[in-house]
Amino acid sequence: MSKSLQAIRGMNDILPEQTPLWRYFEGTVARLLDNYGYKQIRMPIVEFTELFKRSIGEVTDIVEKEMYTFEDRNGDSLTLRPEGTAACVRAVLEHGITGGGQVQKLWYIGPMFRHERPQKGRYRQFHQIGLEVFNLDGPDIDAELIIMTWRLWGELGIRDAVKLELNSLGTSESRGRYREALVEYLSAHHDKLDEDSQRRLKTNPLRVLDTKNADTQAVLVDAPKMADYLDDESRAHFEGLKARLDAVGIPYVLNPKLVRGLDYYSKTVFEWVTDKLGAQGTVCAGGRYDGLVEQMGGKPTPGVGFAMGIERLVLMLETLEQIPQEISRQVDVYLCAFGEEAELAGLALAERVRDELPNLRLQVNAGAGSFKSQFKKADKSGALYALILGDDEMAQQVVGFKPLRGQGEQQSIAWDALAAHLATCVVQG
Numbered sequence: 001m002s003k004s005l006q007a008i009r010g011m012n013d014i015l016p017e018q019t020p021l022w023r024y025f026e027g028t029v030a031r032l033l034d035n036y037g038y039k040q041i042r043m044p045i046v047e048f049t050e051l052f053k054r055s056i057g058e059v060t061d062i063v064e065k066e067m068y069t070f071e072d073r074n075g076d077s078l079t080l081r082p083e084g085t086a087a088c089v090r091a092v093l094e095h096g097i098t099g100g101g102q103v104q105k106l107w108y109i110g111p112m113f114r115h116e117r118p119q120k121g122r123y124r125q126f127h128q129i130g131l132e133v134f135n136l137d138g139p140d141i142d143a144e145l146i147i148m149t150w151r152l153w154g155e156l157g158i159r160d161a162v163k164l165e166l167n168s169l170g171t172s173e174s175r176g177r178y179r180e181a182l183v184e185y186l187s188a189h190h191d192k193l194d195e196d197s198q199r200r201l202k203t204n205p206l207r208v209l210d211t212k213n214a215d216t217q218a219v220l221v222d223a224p225k226m227a228d229y230l231d232d233e234s235r236a237h238f239e240g241l242k243a244r245l246d247a248v249g250i251p252y253v254l255n256p257k258l259v260r261g262l263d264y265y266s267k268t269v270f271e272w273v274t275d276k277l278g279a280q281g282t283v284c285a286g287g288r289y290d291g292l293v294e295q296m297g298g299k300p301t302p303g304v305g306f307a308m309g310i311e312r313l314v315l316m317l318e319t320l321e322q323i324p325q326e327i328s329r330q331v332d333v334y335l336c337a338f339g340e341e342a343e344l345a346g347l348a349l350a351e352r353v354r355d356e357l358p359n360l361r362l363q364v365n366a367g368a369g370s371f372k373s374q375f376k377k378a379d380k381s382g383a384l385y386a387l388i389l390g391d392d393e394m395a396q397q398v399v400g401f402k403p404l405r406g407q408g409e410q411q412s413i414a415w416d417a418l419a420a421h422l423a424t425c426v427v428q429g
Contacts, residue, residue, distance in 0.1 A: 008124070008125075009118055009124070010116070010118035010123045010124030010125065011123065011124050011125040012123060012125070018314075020327045020328065020330065021314055021317060021318070021323060021327060022310065022314060023327075024323075024324060024327045025156070025310065025313060025314055025317065026109065026129070026310070028152070028155055028156065029129050029152060029308075030109075032148060032151065032152055032155070033107050033131070033148075036105075036144070036148055037105055038105045038106065038107045038131060039104075039105065039106055039107070040106070040107055040108065040109075041088060041091060041106045041107070041108050042108060042110070043081075043084070043087040043088060043090075043091050043108060043110075044081075044087070045080060045081055045110065045111065045113075046078050046079070046080060046081070047078070047079060047081055047086070047087055047090065048076065048077065048078060048079070049067070049069050049077040049078060049079040050077070051079075051086050051087070051090055051296075052067060052079055052081075052082060052083075052086055054086075054295065054296060055085070055086035055089065055264055055292060055295065055296060056082070056083070056086060056264070057204070057264070061207075062082050062083070062114065065115070066082060066114040066115050066116055067079050067080070067082050067113075067114070067115070068080040068082075068113045068114075068115060080112075080113035081112055081113065082112055082113060082114045083112055083128075083130075083307065084108055084110070084112065084128060084130040084132075084307060085130065085132060085264070085289065085292070085305055085307075086292075086296075088106060088108060088130070088132045088305075089132070089292055089293055089296055089298075089303070090296065092104060092106075092132075092134060092293075093293065093296060093297065093298045098134045098135055098293070098298070098301055099299075101135050102134075102135060103133070103134065103135045103136055104132075104133070104134045104135065105131075105133050106131065106132050106133070106134075107129065107130065107131045107132075108129070108130050108132075109127070109128070109129045109130075109310075110127065110128070111125050111126070111127050112125075112126055112127070112128055113125055113126075114126075119279070119280070120277070120278060120280065120315075121277050121278070121279075121280030121309075121311060121312045121315060122280050123311060126309060126310075126311055127309070127310040127311060128307045128308060128309060128310065129307065129308050129310060130305060130306065130307040130308075131145060131148075131286075131305050131306055131307075132303060132304075132305035133145070133303065133304050133305060134293070134301055134302065134303050135301055135302060136302060136304070137290065137302035138237075138240070139237050139238070139240035139241040139243075139244060139268070140240075140244065141304055142237075142241050142267075142268045142288060142304055143241055143244035143245060143248075145286065145304065145305070145306055146164065146245060146250065146270060147244075147245075147248055147250065149272060149284055149306070149308070150164075150248075150250050153272075156313075156317060156322060157317075157320070157322035158274075158313075158316055158317065158320055158322055161274050161275075161276050161316065161320055162272045162273065162274050162283065163251075163253060163272070163273050163274070164245075164250065164251065164252040164253065164270060164271075164272055165252070165253050165254075165255040165258055165270065165271045165272075165273060166238075166241070166242070166252050166253070166254055166255065166258070166268070166269075166270050167226065167254065167255050167256060167257075167258040167259070167268075167269050167270075168226070168227070168230060168234055168235075168237070168238040168267055168268055168269070169206075169226065169234075169259065169265055169266055169267060169269055169287075170226065170229065170230045170231055170234040170266065170267065171231055171233065171234055171266060171267070172266060172291060173231065174229050174230055174231040174234060175206075175226075175229075175266070177229050178224065178226050178228075178229035179205055179206060181224040181229065182205050182206070182208075182209075182223060182224055183201065183205050185222075185223050185224055186201050186205065186208060186219070186223065187201065189219045192215060192216070192218075192219050193208070193215075193216050193219065194211065194213040194215060194216050196211070196213070197211050197213065197216045206259045207259065208220070209223075209256075209257040209258075209259050210257065210259060220257065225256045226256055227256060234267050237267055237268070238267070238268065241268055255271075258270075258271060264289040264291070264292040264295070265287045265288065265289055266287075266288055266289060266290050266291060267287070267288040267290065268287050268288045268304065269285075269286075269287035269288075270285065270286060270287060270306070271284070271285040272284040272285070272308075274316060276316055276319050276320065277312060277315060277316060277319070280312060282309075282312075283308060283309060283312045283313050283316065284306055284307070284308035284309070284313075285306060285307065285308075286304070286305050286306025286307060287304065287305075287306070288302070288303065288304040289303045289304065289305070290302045290303060328382070329361075329382045329383075329384070330361065330381070330382060331361050331362075331363045331381040331382055331383040332360055332361040332362065332383060332384055332385070332422075332426045333360065333361070333362045333363070333383055333384065333385050333386075333387060333422060333426060334362075334363050334365065334377070334378035334381050334383040334385075334386050334387070334404075335349075335350055335362065335363070335364045335365060335386075335387040335389070336365050336371075336374040336375065336378060336386055336387065336388050336389070337364070337365060337389040337390075338371065338374075338389065338390040338391075339390065339391065341394060342389040342390055342391070342393070342394055343368070343389075345389060345394060346364060346387075346389045347364060349389070349399065349415055349418065350362055350364050352415075352419070353418055353419045353422065356419035356423075357419055357422060357423060357426075360422060360426060363381055363383065365377060365378070378404065379404060383404055384403070384404060384405050384406075384425075384426060385401060385402065385403055385404060385422075385425065385426065386400075386401075386402045386404055387399050387400065387401060387402075387418075388400030388401075388402060388410075393412070396412070397414065397415050398412040398413060398414055398415065399412070399413055399415060399418055400412060401413045401418075401421065
């Protein structure tokens, strides 16, 4: 017997009972971004491998160990995108939409791919919403990104469950001076470092600060601090960001070990973290990448952005029981029709109602069935009300209106008054 077909490990189906919460989350974010003046961009899932090597950095864990890379029929090396910023920068460069200093405030949504060890909150195909802003170099836009996320957490009801961590990585020059000091210090304690940190010391020493190894963390207590190596411009930028967050009343924690896992970051970096999801504590992260556009062949262009993990945030809503009651109901009204004449009239009546109430979720029974079986399906749909069309209703040109979830007797509503009645009971009620 052949092996049964299954989804690839770490690449999950999102089932019908799960999608309402996803749609609620995605819709909430999209509405918020519209209100702040951001425009959506959509990029391909597959890009040339060189794009990510050049932007993320060849000695990062993502490029070295986690990318899904393959050769196509033309012999080109292609990669399923592991993150969105590089692809977005490629798109704005290719289409010239940031030329001449044009400010672009963009957002995107979609799947990303990394070959990691699957666990709760971490998958090989995962979904992100990302923002990228180009040609604004002040701390005001950094603050706006953080303020937007703070407002989002409030709208979702999870503000008390997240914490903002901040750091500044300075310019490439100041970061270079800090890297030299860090390498000198860590080299003197080489034997106390874990194996992964010893490897990173030679390839990407700032990532040693990210270690979860307790022995290496103990060594880092007395290590040089990035704040002591910041240039005046970066220090002023960071102070400006903190002043704006203080003005709005957003609490934050300074984390000198926060470096992020991508080479292109400079100045501001931030993470929103939680202790509600076990080991996978980061739900949104980003920062400034002023040198990336130039690194990828464009003119010097300031950039800043972030990405949030949809799986983790949906899991947080479930864990904290912050699921709006209305999204669990997919149907407002269920129409039951008995006999061919009633079925035809029911279809026409349903379309008239939909014309007048386009937001009403009205399901018409399909597959005929007895009175009992249709009402069983109406109840299972979760609808608030059932509409009934039989011989008696057809003769009087009325429809039976029966509450399914609360008090109230069945009543008869004239066909031409049905939409107005439903507007009162469902759309406004």
